[in-house]
Amino acid sequence: MTKALTSIAALVAVYLATTAIACAQAPPFHKGPVWNCAQIRTKDGRGEDYMKWVATQWKAQEEALIKGGFAIGYKVLSTVDTRAGEPNIMLCTEFKDMAAFDVPTAKVDAFMAKRFGSDKKANQEEVARGSMRTVMGDVMLRQLDLK
Numbered sequence: 001m002t003k004a005l006t007s008i009a010a011l012v013a014v015y016l017a018t019t020a021i022a023c024a025q026a027p028p029f030h031k032g033p034v035w036n037c038a039q040i041r042t043k044d045g046r047g048e049d050y051m052k053w054v055a056t057q058w059k060a061q062e063e064a065l066i067k068g069g070f071a072i073g074y075k076v077l078s079t080v081d082t083r084a085g086e087p088n089i090m091l092c093t094e095f096k097d098m099a100a101f102d103v104p105t106a107k108v109d110a111f112m113a114k115r116f117g118s119d120k121k122a123n124q125e126e127v128a129r130g131s132m133r134t135v136m137g138d139v140m141l142r143q144l145d146l147k
Contacts, residue, residue: 032143033072034095039087039136046132047088053129054091062093064115070103072096087136098142 042050054076065071073094082088095101116122 026147029144029146031097032145034098034100035092035141035143036095037077037090037092037139037141039139040089040091041082041087041134041136042089043132043134050089050129050132053132054089058091061116065093068111068115070095070100070108070111085136089133 040050059074062071062074066073071093075092075094077090077092079086079088079090112122113119
């Protein structure tokens with residue numbers, strides 16, 4: 001019985017020592033900013049019209065989010081040789097970290113109403129853009145900056 005307890009104690013000690021060593025090693029990256037990317041598929045013949053909207057209204061929206069302190073950057077990405085069912089445009093907004101999404105709803109709503117108008121107006125504009133594109137989804141990505 002004593003040998004069994006000694007063996008178990010030795011195994012626990014080895015486990016704790018190796019776990020402590022593994023936990024003490026830092027990962028080879030730093031948590032970077034968070035990207036929220038809308039995945040868009042433009043409708044046939046409407047790609048240029050949609051990009052005109054992106055270059056004007058969407059860009060102005062992103063600049064306002066940066067100026068308002070909600071976002072830190074943005075990018076527009078296009079895919080090459082998309083397959084059926086895939087987006088051909090990604091509209092990405094960069095946020096400092098996950099905490100950027102914990103802004104009180106009232107603060108966000110007040111900012112959006114002041115900058116972009118009523119929900120009714122925003123919904124009408126969303127419907128109008130529907131003739132140019134299909135929103136295929138949204139993806140949130142954490143950037144990992146390698147050390």
